[in-house]
Amino acid sequence: MWGDDMSDVIHELDTRRLLCPMPVIKTQNKVRTLQTGDQLRVISTDPGSLNDIPAWCRINGHEVLETGEQGHEVYVLLRVGEDNGALF
Amino acid sequence: MTEATQPIQRRAIALVSGGLDSMLAVKVMQEQGIEVEGVNFFTGFCVEGHTHAIRKKDKDKDKRNNALWVAEQLGIKMHIIDISEEYKDVVLNPKHGYGANLNPCLDCKIFMVNQATLMINKAREFAGDRGFDFIVTGEVIGQRPKSQRKETMPIISQESGADDRLLRPLCAKNLPATLPEREGWVNRDELFDFSGRNRKPQMALAKHFGLDDFAQPAGGCCFLTDESYSNKLADLWKARNERRYELDDIMLLKVGRHLRPKPHYKLIISREEGENRFLEGYRYMFTSITTVSCPGPLALVDGNFENEEELQQAAAIVARYSKGRVQDEVTLEIRQADGVARQVTVKPALPDDVPVAWNVG
Numbered sequence: 001m002w003g004d005d006m007s008d009v010i011h012e013l014d015t016r017r018l019l020c021p022m023p024v025i026k027t028q029n030k031v032r033t034l035q036t037g038d039q040l041r042v043i044s045t046d047p048g049s050l051n052d053i054p055a056w057c058r059i060n061g062h063e064v065l066e067t068g069e070q071g072h073e074v075y076v077l078l079r080v081g082e083d084n085g086a087l088f
Numbered sequence: 089m090t091e092a093t094q095p096i097q098r099r100a101i102a103l104v105s106g107g108l109d110s111m112l113a114v115k116v117m118q119e120q121g122i123e124v125e126g127v128n129f130f131t132g133f134c135v136e137g138h139t140h141a142i143r144k145k146d147k148d149k150d151k152r153n154n155a156l157w158v159a160e161q162l163g164i165k166m167h168i169i170d171i172s173e174e175y176k177d178v179v180l181n182p183k184h185g186y187g188a189n190l191n192p193c194l195d196c197k198i199f200m201v202n203q204a205t206l207m208i209n210k211a212r213e214f215a216g217d218r219g220f221d222f223i224v225t226g227e228v229i230g231q232r233p234k235s236q237r238k239e240t241m242p243i244i245s246q247e248s249g250a251d252d253r254l255l256r257p258l259c260a261k262n263l264p265a266t267l268p269e270r271e272g273w274v275n276r277d278e279l280f281d282f283s284g285r286n287r288k289p290q291m292a293l294a295k296h297f298g299l300d301d302f303a304q305p306a307g308g309c310c311f312l313t314d315e316s317y318s319n320k321l322a323d324l325w326k327a328r329n330e331r332r333y334e335l336d337d338i339m340l341l342k343v344g345r346h347l348r349p350k351p352h353y354k355l356i357i358s359r360e361e362g363e364n365r366f367l368e369g370y371r372y373m374f375t376s377i378t379t380v381s382c383p384g385p386l387a388l389v390d391g392n393f394e395n396e397e398e399l400q401q402a403a404a405i406v407a408r409y410s411k412g413r414v415q416d417e418v419t420l421e422i423r424q425a426d427g428v429a430r431q432v433t434v435k436p437a438l439p440d441d442v443p444v445a446w447n448v449g
């Protein structure tokens with residue numbers, strides 16, 4: 001079960017209750033710790049995250065795999081692009 | 089024979105607020121072949137966070153994060169940095185003082201350019217040629233009375249540590265040549281000499297670049313330039329007997345009607361659905377009041393009631409802002425932060441029972 005291939009692992013980031021731009025900042029800081037190809041699901045209660053996190057991904061070269069809403073929460077599933085931005 | 093050397097691609101970090109000026113500054117650099125990445129600082133006082141905090145789902149799709157949106161329009165990367173903790177010292181102890189309200193604009197600029205300087209220094213150290221050569225801002229001389237004057241420009245350059253690596257493309261021609269100009273990385277002749285509060289040159293340049301959709305912040309880039317907001321912050325410090333704040337405090341000052349019936353407690357009453365939702369998220373931190381017998385606002389109690397009478401008074405005030413304001417009585421629920429709740433039934437306060445002097449802000 002815990003083979004070498006970790007590509008299916010989905011990292012999770014809880015940004016519930018945080019307001020723009022904090023969910024984006026947290027996402028950015030988390031992505032810096034991940035590798036190209038890693039998947040991250042960000043959960044937020046700020047509906048604006050559905051605009052902002054995908055915009056942030058487009059700008060910085062990450063791929064949005066899925067977005068959605070569940071009750072009061074929204075989520076964005078992304079795949080880390082070539083540059084995780086770790087320089088800063 | 090020597091190999092032809094490729095000219096080094098010069099790179100700059102631009103402070104991007106989300107407004108037109110920084111957008112133009114980036115564009116001017118791009119036109120000159122400079123590769124630009126943006127940085128946007130989150131201080132906690134940004135207008136941005138506010139509009140987002142209370143925007144309603146779907147209805148306010150256009151309330152976007154301007155910095156991200158600008159980055160997308162310009163095709164640049166954007167780093168959003170949380171400086172809210174370090175920024176407290178700027179707000180609480182500004183060396184150069186405040187502007188018309190509690191806005192420490194000059195110290196703020198110095199602080200932000202300093203942060204950008206630390207970033208480019210770090211990047212130059214770790215990334216060599218992929219690092220950054222200089223910093224760009226959208227500052228214009230004379231645009232803002234306090235921070236953007238001819239005399240303040242060198243102060244920002246020096247005290248931030250950026251020195252001549254700080255370039256202001258929109259007013260560079262009014263200032264001594266900076267390193268990027270002297271080294272020929274950018275052509276000074278193609279920079280600008282904007283000054284004063286007249287926005288026409290910026291508008292013309294925007295048109296030239298084909299930019300027609302941009303944010304135009306009125307007073308400034310943050311809530312500290314807002315008189316009402318500054319009054320609320322001053323009131324908070326007075327009530328607490330110390331100049332101090334947490335991020336949640338300053339977020340809450342952006343939302344709702346703030347009434348202080350007694351020095352030791354304040355009510356934050358929502359005015360519409362979006363604010364309601366926003367305040368909802370804080371009920372685990374504060375005592376809150378909601379109406380039970382009719383639709384009404386959500387109110388947070390910042391402080392403590394000293395006796396039952398004060399609690400009843402607060403309930404009556406909240407009832408006054410509910411749909412039941414003209415009824416003989418309204419039932420409300422008072423819920424403590426830990427979830428323990430009780431109901432009270434009160435006669436709604438009359439307009440005269442809520443003196444204007446209680447309004448904070």
Ligand code: SF4
Nearest residue numbers: 192193196308309310
């Ligand atoms: S308006 Fe606010 S963010 Fe802008 S320079 Fe002044 S203090 Fe800083």
